[in-house]
Amino acid sequence: MLNTTAPIMQTQLEYTHQPTQLILPPETEPLWYAVRVRSKFERNVSIVLEHKGVEHFLPTYRSRRTWTDRTKTLDLPLFPGYVFCRIPLERRNRVVTTDGVVGLVGAGRLPIPVSDVEIETIRTMIQSQVETQPWPFLKIGQTVRICQGSLSGIEGILVRVKNSWRLVVSLTLLERSVAVEIDAASVSPVH
Numbered sequence: 001m002l003n004t005t006a007p008i009m010q011t012q013l014e015y016t017h018q019p020t021q022l023i024l025p026p027e028t029e030p031l032w033y034a035v036r037v038r039s040k041f042e043r044n045v046s047i048v049l050e051h052k053g054v055e056h057f058l059p060t061y062r063s064r065r066t067w068t069d070r071t072k073t074l075d076l077p078l079f080p081g082y083v084f085c086r087i088p089l090e091r092r093n094r095v096v097t098t099d100g101v102v103g104l105v106g107a108g109r110l111p112i113p114v115s116d117v118e119i120e121t122i123r124t125m126i127q128s129q130v131e132t133q134p135w136p137f138l139k140i141g142q143t144v145r146i147c148q149g150s151l152s153g154i155e156g157i158l159v160r161v162k163n164s165w166r167l168v169v170s171l172t173l174l175e176r177s178v179a180v181e182i183d184a185a186s187v188s189p190v191h
Contacts, residue, residue: 027090030055031113034105034174035083041100042077048098055086059122059178061132078126078134079176084119105173114173121154121169125180135168135179144187151180155190 037045046058059078064071082105085095089111096103104111125132128150144158146167156169165184170177 028088030086030088032057032084032086032116032119033092033095033111034079034114034171035085035095036102036105037081037083038100038102039081042080042083045083045098045100048100049083049085049095052094052098054094057084057086057119057123059084059126061126061134061178063133078122078132078178079171079174080134082174082176084114112173114171118169118171121156122171122178124151124154125169125178128180130180130182132178132180135166135177137170137175137177143190145190146182146186147188148186149183151182158184158187160184 035045042058046056049056060075061078063074063076065074087095092104092111095101106112130151142158143155144167145155146152151167154167154169156167159166159168159179161179164181166179167182167187168177168179
C-alpha cells in the first residue's frame with residue numbers, strides 16, 4: 001500500500017508548486033501617475049522632469065498672501081506635495097531618481113495610474129482662467145455637469161460657499177479636491 005500512495009503524493013506536490021503569474025497592465029503604455037515630492041519641491045521636480053524629457057503636469061492656482069509689510073500674489077501647487085507625470089511604468093526610474101521625489105503613489109510597490117479623465121478635467125479648469133483653488137475631498141454630494149461656458153461638460157459636486165456656488169472636482173487616488181466658482185444656473189444634475 002505504501003508504494004501506491006507515494007506516486008500520488010509526488011504528483012500533487014508537482015502540481016502545487018506551479019509558479020503563479022500576476023496579470024498587470026502593460027508596462028510599455030504611458031499612463032498618468034501621481035509623483036509624491038518633498039515639501040516645497042513641486043516646481044523644482046517639474047523643471048527637472050522637463051529637462052529629462054518626461055511629460056509632466058504641475059497644476060497651480062493664484063493665491064494672495066499678506067504679510068505685515070507687503071501683499072504678494074503667488075502661484076501655488078493645486079495639489080501640494082504632488083506632480084503628475086505620464087510615463088510607461090518601465091521608465092519609472094527616470095522619475096523616482098529625480099532629486100526631491102519620494103515615489104509614485106500606489107499600493108505598496110505597485111504604482112496606481114491616475115485617470116486620464118481626471119487629469120484632463122483639472123487641465124480644463126486651469127486653462128479656463130476661472131478662479132480655481134484647493135478644496136477638501138468630498139465623498140457625499142450631488143454630482144452635476146456644467147452645460148455652458150468654457151467649463152462645459154465637466155462633472156463635479158455642487159456646493160454653496162457663502163453667496164457663491166462652486167463645482168468641486170476630486171482626484172480620487174490622492175483624495176484631494178479642487179473647486180471652481182460657477183454660475184449655479186449653468187449646471188444640470190447627472191443621473
